[in-house]
Amino acid sequence: MLTSTKAIRFLETLEIPEGPKAGELIKLAPYQKKFVKGALADGVSVAALSIGRGNAKTALSAGLALGEVKGEWDDQPRREVVIAARTRDQARIAFDFCVGFIRGLSEDEQAQFTIRRSPKLEIEFEDENGSHFIRAIAADGKSALGSAPTLVLMDERGHWAADQGDALEHALLSGLGKRGGRALIISTSAADDAHPFSVWLDEEQEGVYVQEHRPPPGLPADDLESLKEANPGAAYGIGSSLDWLQAQARRAIARGGSTLTSFRLYNRNERVSGENRDVLLTVDEWLGCEVSEPPARQGQVVIGIDLGGSASMTAAAFYWPETGRLEALGTFPSKPSLLDRGQRDGVSGRYVEMQDRGELSTLGAQTVPVAEWLGEVMAHVEGETVAALTADRYKQAELGEAIDKAGIRCPVVWRGQGFRDGGEDCERFRRAAFDGKVQTIPSLLLRSAFADAVTLRDPANNLKLAKARSTGRIDAAAATVLAVAEGARIMGRPSHKGGRFAWG
Known part of the structure; x- marks a missing residue:
């Protein structure tokens, strides 16, 4: 059985931990299945996903992290998953999704997990092959040196601080090579083409799978089709509804300035600078x-x-x-x-x-x-x-x-x-x-x-x-x-x- 098939089957046994559909089993949308198949395909070591905020990219990746540490498709001993984010609080979001998924498992399965929140965010899973770990860290490259993860999740990579973010990414990727691991790099769009996350998306590289949901530039903020493109989950009840997105777009248009720029960056997944206080003209003004x-x-x-x-x-x-x-x-x-x-x-x-x-x-x-x-x-x-x-x-x-x-x-x-x-x-x-x-x-x-x-x-x-x-x-x-x-x-x-x- 293909690795991606095992992963999809495992993900759809998990319960949604929060939100209006909490307690229901996960039902993956087509764009989510596409990413899982691409990320876990043979020969792929890095998978990059760019999509609008609220489309369950962090939850999806957290589910893959849990499946990896449980050995659903990887039977290596002492498996290690690293969740990396700009700050500890940001890393905790994906960590808490993992904890929420664990609490939806059977009591026997839950007994195999030990959850620690101090001094570090850590989940330990024990089976016949020993202990396996999920660790959450902030963007400090030194904290990842010496690790040999089998899976890395880089959450909101497009918004990491430049120097520390690059150092952490390099440390994590170098560690992956020790055990043939994979990296999942997920984020809304970075502010410009020069950002390392944008480079991952734009440059064709062997062993890299890219899935980007970004509409063409220059469209009105409330354009329906481009909102659908940036937010494919809306059609399947994932995240914000299209009505809400259009209402927020019209509010952002009316207010202009940083409100409109932020909406384009985060909800429309466009590559525009979220820092507009000192720009000569915002993208919409130009x-x-x-x-x-x-x-x-x-x-x-x-x-x-x-x-x-x-x-x-x-x-x-x-x-x-x-x-x-x-x-x-x-x-x-x-x-x-x-x-x-x-x-x-x-x-x-x-x-x-x-x-x-x-x-x-x-x-x-x-x-x-x-x-x-x-x-x-x-x-x-x-x-x-x-x-x-x-x-x-x-x-x-x-x-x-x-x-x-x-x-x-x-x-x-x-x-x-x-x-x-x-x-x-x-x-x-x-x-x-x-x-x-x-x-x-x-x-x-x-x-x-x-x-x-x-x-x-x-x-x-x-x-x-x-x-x-x-x-x-x-x-x-x-x-x-x-x-x-x-x-x-x-x-x-x-x-x-x-x-x-x-x-x-």
Whole structure:
């Protein structure tokens, strides 16, 4: 009999320990059976599950942990299961599910278990082969060193602290190899593509099974079909009902801000940052700037420039303040390739996808030749009247030389990126975005840039732009802020209608 078949049969003998259906036997939904079959398939050592909150992923994994320690499909002596979570309290959730399942067993079976809550959360199971353990630990890599688990459950991996979480994951996975163990990595989506949990989901690896319930980005928060996709348990009475989810979505839309961002992250299982206090624009605020039919190129255009080095992107934003039309282009050096660069930056094939969409290009070898790149920038708006070219004064000498070399003749506005100029530019950009004066076609380049763009505040509450992560590429966002802010200043100046006074 297949291991997964044994596991499914065992799970459906357990009683639900809590909730409206407490006391009833578990009935696995199709998505749960799919995960069990994939996670316990031959040759699989790591199984990753990403799904919306409340879809019984922790309960399912706790049931598998109990079956493992009981030897329902693994007869190794001294079996050991490790439940790892960000904090002890988080680990206790899965631990308590195991305890709840044990209390639903027969008295003879319960007598084989010893449950300890101090000094450590531990369950001991005794049979003819000796003692077997379930241990719950927090995200401290040192606590897992020396262990040789047969099963590891990493609960809510997408929200572990970066350094300690990575250390614990490495310690656990290295221990699994000693006994041919398996790891179950379960969580709602992490905040970005660079997170290790996102990497598990995105990169195809031998011996890794991935099951992700994540809707496409950019949909309304109350879209029914995407709610079903992120919450497949709702159709089977598991977790929140679809009516409740839609009601919460509408409440989140009405309140906006962190409420809406959190709903997208946890209930819709989208990869958006749950930390929105200091982001330049939330994901929903930026999506409000994307339109299927952008306004025409009309009036003068302002070009924002952000020069990068060998590793970072060089970007240009084109803004027509009269209509609010926004366009953006990014450029990388050709070495390394976009695919290799994407792997290095933790965004997989996103750069290649941007190139396919015509939003990103390569130029030069190790660095982007500035003069040649400026020629391409001006060619993008050939025939248009350029009101101004605006850029960071930090690279004024380099860019000024390139402007002269390229033979560009237009007003140049130099802006600082500190709290003085940066604060004004960020606020002007945000105001224009909120007033509907920034409109662009859906752009993966801009969407990615604004997802990584955060703001730092000084004691006087002035803003300046910064990266959310070290490998984030916010160059297109920085260029956009410069262009839109200068466009707002141009539109705010009084227009001269001619006529002069003659003094006698």
